[in-house]
Amino acid sequence: MPLNPTGICAGxxxxxxxxxxxxxxxxxxxxxxxxxxxxxxxLGVGRGGEGGSADPARHVADEITALGGEAVAHHGDIATDEGAASLVATALDTYGRLDALVNNAGFLRDRMLVNLGEDEWDAVVRVHLKGHFLPLRHAAAHWRAETKSGRRPQARVVNTTSGAGLLGSVGQANYAAAKAGIVALTLVAAAELARYGVQANAVAPAARTRMTEGVFAESMAAPPTGFDAMAPANVSPLVVWLASPASAGVTGRVFEAEGGRITVMEGWRVGPTADKGALWSPGEAGEMVRALLANASPPGPVYGAG
Structure with missing residues (x-):
């Protein structure tokens, strides 16, 4: 990949x-x-969070430097306060600044709800949701300090949610709940951190990765020639733009990205409403709910249902 030192993220x-x-x-x-x-x-763990190795981070950092760019590897658990603090400190100690945080780390432990163990729930919620919160908190503290010192940043946060978090996904209650939580975290961050020059958005990607290869094995196979719609690199241009100053004014949004398609996702909005101005009986409430639902948009289908 050719490097552009004057690109939209230069400096x-x-x-x-x-x-x-x-x-x-x-x-x-x-x-x-x-x-x-x-x-x-x-952290270099397996698809289900097992093991660990410093090699993956180091190899990617080496790829970037071999191409003429600048990169440093960080092998730490960002779902711990120490690891998240170290992550932000690595950026500041190495390069003297931090402009964008792209939260992407995660793994899967899929199981139907009645078979889902507490440890499987905790592990997935920890890496996805806590692993977004802690780096964001430490980065936000830095940006707040910068603003209070008169150096208002053009900071960007790009979080990673999923269609599973937006619509639900059979067999992924832990993952879907964590990814839904990331959307709410993104909205709160956008509202709270705007005063410090921070924009926060979320991207729900669809691509061929270790986390999806078992689910979409046939449809996600790379074509022999032509455009590979499921290549991870298709999602990155949107992420890069959101991480750049060019995205000024775009915050608190959720996007889906797949192949050559970008979609603005529109979440919960106030729909049909009725106000009796007094206490409903259960029967009245039920009758009114059915009338309201008749005028409401149907929910999107849950992934893997039916």
Missing amino acids: RVAVVTGAGRGLGRAHALALAAEGARVVVND
Whole structure:
């Protein structure tokens, strides 16, 4: 990938979590290609969170430097306060600044709800939701301090949600709940951090990665020639733009990205409403609910249902 030192992220420093493989790696390379210096974070665990290795993060950082860019590897657990603090400190100690945080790290432990163990719930919610919150909190503290010192940043946060979090997904109660939580976290961050020059958005990607290969094996196979709609690199241009100053004014939004398609997702809005101005009886409430539902938009189908 050719590097553009005058690209839309020139002079910026970006942190990408879970950047050792798949989408995170594609984001890190694309950010570097647009001139960013990149902190490549990855714990190097397996698809289900097992094991760990510093190699994936180091290999991606080496890829970027071999192309003429600047990158440093960070092998730390961003779902711990110490690891998240170290991640932000690595950017500041190495490059003297932090402009963009791309939260991407995660893994799966899929199981039907009645078979889902507490440990499987905790592990997935921890890496996805807590693993978004802690780096965001430490980055936000830095940006707040910068603003109070008179150096208002043009900071960007790009969180990673999922169609599972927006619509639900059979067999993924833990993952879907965590990804839905990330959307709410993004909306709160956009509202609370705007005063510090921070914009926060979320992207729901669809691409061929270790996390999806078992679910969409046939449809996600790479074509022998032509446009590979499921390549992770297709999602990265949107992430790079959201991480750049060019995205000024875009915050508190959720996007789906797949192949050559970008969609603005529109979440919960006030729908049909009735106000009796007094206490409903259960029967009255039920009758009115059915009348309201008749005029409401139907929910999107849950992934894997029916």
